[in-house]
Amino acid sequence: MTDIRTRIAVELERSFAEAGFADQGVEALRAEADVSLRTLYRHFPSREAMIIGALEQRDRTYDAWxxxxxxxxxxxxxxxxxxxxxxxxxxxxxxxxxxxxxxxxxxxxxxxxxxxxxxxxxxxxxxxxxxxxxxxxxxxxxxxxxxxxxxxxxxxxxxxxxxxxxxxxxxxxxxxxxxxxxx
Amino acid sequence: MTDIRTRIAVELERSFAEAGFADQGVEALRAEADVSLRTLYRHFPSREAMIIGALEQRDRTYDAWxxxxxxxxxxxxxxxxxxxxxxxxxxxxxxxxxxxxxxxxxxxxxxxxxxxxxxxxxxxxxxxxxxxxxxxxxxxxxxxxxxxxxxxxxxxxxxxxxxxxxxxxxxxxxxxxxxxxxx
DNA sequence: GCATCGGTAGAGCGATCACTCTCCCTCTGT
DNA sequence: ACAGAGGGAGAGTGATCGCTCTACCGATGC
Known part of the structure; x- marks a missing residue:
């Protein structure tokens, strides 16, 4: 299976793309990724890291595109x-x-x-x-x-x-x- | 003198342009415009109204440009x-x-x-x-x-x-x- | 058998923020 | 002279948010 960090990154990319960076708090991101808050923070230790993770994911996605x-x-x-x-x-x-x-x-x-x-x-x-x-x-x-x-x-x-x-x-x-x- | 609403709108446009929409709270906008919070809210009754006011001001500025x-x-x-x-x-x-x-x-x-x-x-x-x-x-x-x-x-x-x-x-x-x- | 790792669930803390309210001052028109 | 509009200063409030912490669970490896 794909590792969980990647799975979360994909969801972060999708969430930020759909709803923007402003409206969505960490709790909303957690719900979209369907993981616990603890796990989310384990892989992305701050909201900033989540944003960077989403951008890096989008970078790979678009490059492949x-x-x-x-x-x-x-x-x-x-x-x-x-x-x-x-x-x-x-x-x-x-x-x-x-x-x-x-x-x-x-x-x-x-x-x-x-x-x-x-x-x-x-x-x-x-x-x-x-x-x-x-x-x-x-x-x-x-x-x-x-x-x-x-x-x-x-x-x-x-x-x-x-x-x-x-x-x-x-x-x-x-x-x-x-x-x-x-x- | 130019009316105070216009003066505030000009400062809002400048502030948002320089520092973005996210980082700046209403208190910071108030300080930039150098008016009291009360006055700011009298002319722009919500943060959203301040943003719209700034955009309308920029619209006029750029059109003249x-x-x-x-x-x-x-x-x-x-x-x-x-x-x-x-x-x-x-x-x-x-x-x-x-x-x-x-x-x-x-x-x-x-x-x-x-x-x-x-x-x-x-x-x-x-x-x-x-x-x-x-x-x-x-x-x-x-x-x-x-x-x-x-x-x-x-x-x-x-x-x-x-x-x-x-x-x-x-x-x-x-x-x-x-x-x-x-x- | 049991320690360890990585997961879930969710309460709680401290800080920030948009917005309101009170009190007071200073012009201006009559 | 004085009423009233519009200005200043800033404390207070309720909500939200990022983040931490405690407590517990299940699979995997020695």
Whole structure:
């Protein structure tokens, strides 16, 4: 069986994603995870640790979500955006879990580190994909653009609707890639 | 003199923007606004009302911030993004006040209404600017893209740096406009 | 056989927080 | 001159919350 810490982390991720970081006290988290308070605190010794645990879990979940997909061509580069659209479709419309956490704990170094780490790795993924498709060229500005579109799409989906946001992001991504001769 | 309610609202906007919505109790807000608790509650009868007051104030502030600028050509369309860059330069690096509020109060209808309202008006501004520059054409998808870039730029500035984010947003915006023959 | 580890259940503590209330002061209009 | 509105100061209250602690249970390993 999966170890209990992981099982709790999965529930924490789900709970925070659904109900946010503010409304939910430790008792509510305990109930969602269906463990005793003692056990919860054994594996996550503070509420802050629970938040970090949930973010680390989400980091792994989303990383796995972006694996696979087309191996070559422009679709290899666009895949994370396509996949984000599918993620937003199956998830609650609550925006990015990491940015929500950052909104709530702007002065917490430990939490901030997990977030920055996750986002930096995501940004690097666009660099890697571009290098795979167009080796030898410096396309850092394109990678930054794709990352920006990823972040913008997550927020715009809540405000303008998923359809509109997905189309807009892919439209802009294709236009930017085309400007560099990638089609 | 400006009326006291406005003066308090300005301080609330500043306080929430600097320190976030979570860390600051009503007593801290009172101290920042330099009024008595009684007076604060007279004008904003609950903490929720203070938050809404701060958001409404920010709505007016940012709307004024985007006024002016080039009257024609592509720069008229790009102006909000340029101006956002200047905003982020002079502001603390704490992301979008509205989305931070939404992260913290995902189930509060009154707060959500103010946020949706603000963002919808911002989105419409891109439609208006495009219509001004290219009258008679349906460029809704371009407007959606520009709005998405605006939202993405706000977040990316915190994660990748203001310079990188500004360049990426303007780069993508120009590429998308060029794809429609607007240069 | 029994110690140990990791689990459940839940009462209780100390701190914080949103909000109220009382008392007093200072303008301003008539 | 004086009533009344609107301001200041700050103690008090009830509720919530993060966290700890005590007491007990069941499986596993020597």
């Amino acid at each position: 972006l694996s696979g997909g087309p191996e070559d061509g422009i679709d290899h580069v666009l895949y994370p955006l396509v996949r984000l659209g599918e993620w937003l479709h199956q998830a609650a419309n609550t925006g990015c879990l990491f940015l929500n956490a950052l909104a709530q704990y702007p002065d917490n170094a430990a939490i901030e580190a997990v977030i920055k780490d996750h986002k930096a790795r995501l940004a690097r993924q666009f660099n890697r994909r571009l290098a795979h498709v167009a080796p030898g060229r410096n396309l850092d500005h394109l990678a930054a653009t794709l990352f920006l579109l990823h972040e913008g799409m997550t927020q715009a989906a809540r405000l303008q609707g998923l359809e509109t946001a997905t189309e807009a992001a892919l439209y802009a991504a294709r236009a930017a890639l085309a400007a560099e001769g990638l089609t | 985007l006024s002016g600028g080039p009257e024609d050509g592509i720069d008229h369309v790009l102006y909000p993004l340029v101006r956002l860059g200047e905003w982020l330069h002079q502001a603390a690096n704490t992301g979008c006040l509205f989305l931070n509020a939404l992260a913290q109060y995902p189930d509060n209808a009154a707060i959500e209404a103010v946020i949706k309202d603000h963002k919808a008006r911002l989105a419409r501004q891109f439609n208006r600017r495009l219509a001004h520059v290219a009258p008679g054409r349906n460029l809704d998808h371009l407007a959606a893209t520009l709005f998405l870039l605006h939202e993405g730029m706000t977040q990316a500035a915190r994660l990748q740096g203001l310079e990188t984010a500004t360049e990426a947003a303007l780069y993508a915006a120009r590429a998308a406009l060029a794809a429609e023959g607007l240069t």
